[in-house]
Amino acid sequence: MIHPKEVRFTVHNRIITALQWGEDDQPLILALHGWLDNAESYYKLAPQLSKFRVIAIDMAGHGQSDWRSADSGYPIWGYVEDLHAVKCQLQPEGPIAILAHSLGAGVASLYAGTFPDQVKRLGLIENLAPFTNQPDQFAEHLSQSITDNLSRHKLATNKPKALLTKLRATGRFPVPLDAAERLVVRSSEQLPNDELKIRVDPRLKLRSSVRLTEDQVRSTLKRIASPVLVIAGKSGLSQELTQARLAFVKNIEFRWMPGGHHLHLEDDVVPEMAAAFNEFFG
Numbered sequence: 001m002i003h004p005k006e007v008r009f010t011v012h013n014r015i016i017t018a019l020q021w022g023e024d025d026q027p028l029i030l031a032l033h034g035w036l037d038n039a040e041s042y043y044k045l046a047p048q049l050s051k052f053r054v055i056a057i058d059m060a061g062h063g064q065s066d067w068r069s070a071d072s073g074y075p076i077w078g079y080v081e082d083l084h085a086v087k088c089q090l091q092p093e094g095p096i097a098i099l100a101h102s103l104g105a106g107v108a109s110l111y112a113g114t115f116p117d118q119v120k121r122l123g124l125i126e127n128l129a130p131f132t133n134q135p136d137q138f139a140e141h142l143s144q145s146i147t148d149n150l151s152r153h154k155l156a157t158n159k160p161k162a163l164l165t166k167l168r169a170t171g172r173f174p175v176p177l178d179a180a181e182r183l184v185v186r187s188s189e190q191l192p193n194d195e196l197k198i199r200v201d202p203r204l205k206l207r208s209s210v211r212l213t214e215d216q217v218r219s220t221l222k223r224i225a226s227p228v229l230v231i232a233g234k235s236g237l238s239q240e241l242t243q244a245r246l247a248f249v250k251n252i253e254f255r256w257m258p259g260g261h262h263l264h265l266e267d268d269v270v271p272e273m274a275a276a277f278n279e280f281f282g
Contacts, residue, residue, distance in 0.1 A: 002047040004039075007055060011085040017064040018086075021046040022053035029097045029281060030087060031056035032079075032104025034126075034173075034262075036204060038063030040182040041101060045264045048274035052097075052281060057086060059104065061201035063186050074204060076130045076212065079107040080114060087118060095120035095226070097281050101264060102237075105230075106130035112228070113220035122228045123277050125264055128242040128249075129221060133211040145209045158195045164188070179265040221248040228252040229280045231273060233263040 004019035019039040029052045033041040039056035040063075046054040058065040060082055061074060068074060087096050095118050100108035105127035112119040133141055161184065169180035188196035228249055232239050234256050246252055255276065259269040 004043070004046070004056075009057070009086050009089055011082050014060065014066040014068070016057055016060065016066070016082060016086060018055050018057040019043075020053060020055045022050075024053060026051065026053040027097070027281075028052070028091060029054045029099050029123075030083075030090065032059065032083070032098070032100035032108055033057075033062070034102030034104055036062065036187075036200060037101070037183055038186040040179075040186040041262075041265065042099075043182055044179070044267070044270045045274055045277075048270060049278060049281070051278065054099070055090065058186070059107075061204050064199065067201040067203075073206075073209065074201075075208060075210065076107060076110060079103075080111050083107060083111050084115060084118070097121045097123070099123040099125075099277065099281075100127075101125040102127050102261065103130075109224070110217075110220055112226060113223040116223050116225040119224075119226045121281055122224070122226050123280055124228065124230045125273075126232050126236050126261055128228075128230055128245050129217045131211060132214040132217055135213050138210075141211070142209055145207045149203075149206045149209065158191060158197050160194065161185070161188075161196050164196055164198070173261040175262045175265050176267070179262070218245065218248045221245055222250075224249050226251070227280070229276070230254045231257055231263075231276060233257060233259040233261060233269075235259065236261040236263060 002021060004021045007018040007020050009016040031042050031054055033039060038058045042054060042056040059079055061067050097120055098108045105124040106129055108122060109129040112122050164184045165181045168184050169175055169177045187200050188198055191197055246254055257263055257269055257272060259266045263269045264273055
């Protein structure tokens, strides 16, 4: 097993942690994980992108990264700002290649349209742009989300590692047991009694108070200048919305592969996916 190197960035006095596979002199791919995942999401795929230096960050509130302040939430554009800050620290001049899954793919899509000159290639897994709200539902959604957020802000309790691993492996988006263990450990602190203290910000489980509209997302997708490759699992998320958005991106390819929502963690899919991304980014 290839062991990645720990990397840290400072953004607005917050620490954003990351894992790096590959050597410093190799071409860079910046990777973003999905909701409630972390940088270990790429531990199977990144080593097979052997011609590249892959740096996978723990997005704010996830993994080992700091939480946002108590008076701040986790809007999608906050992740876009963090991504730009990290990109500027890694590679101040010239565009960068980005690889992203699920929530991260939504963030990366917005970034590529917001800063089209900063992205040279965009590889996406299981998503294209974030979820949206209808404009006529804004007030109703805002009212409901504020009510829910005030009543459901609870800290996670400490639990045994084996239990947390099992829960992660069999959750809404199942992952292999070996992957579940790595994701759980990355999102935790080890306690003396062999229990784990979850480090993930519980506010990540609350619904967003405000979302972009579909018109805003589509106008942003139209600005993407880089080639885009989207790979989706045949038994993963519904791709109906992604399919409807493909026409708004100038240079985009969509591919199906076997597997579920976390197909980049499935051993029988990773080689095929690695081959596709090696060709695309190469």
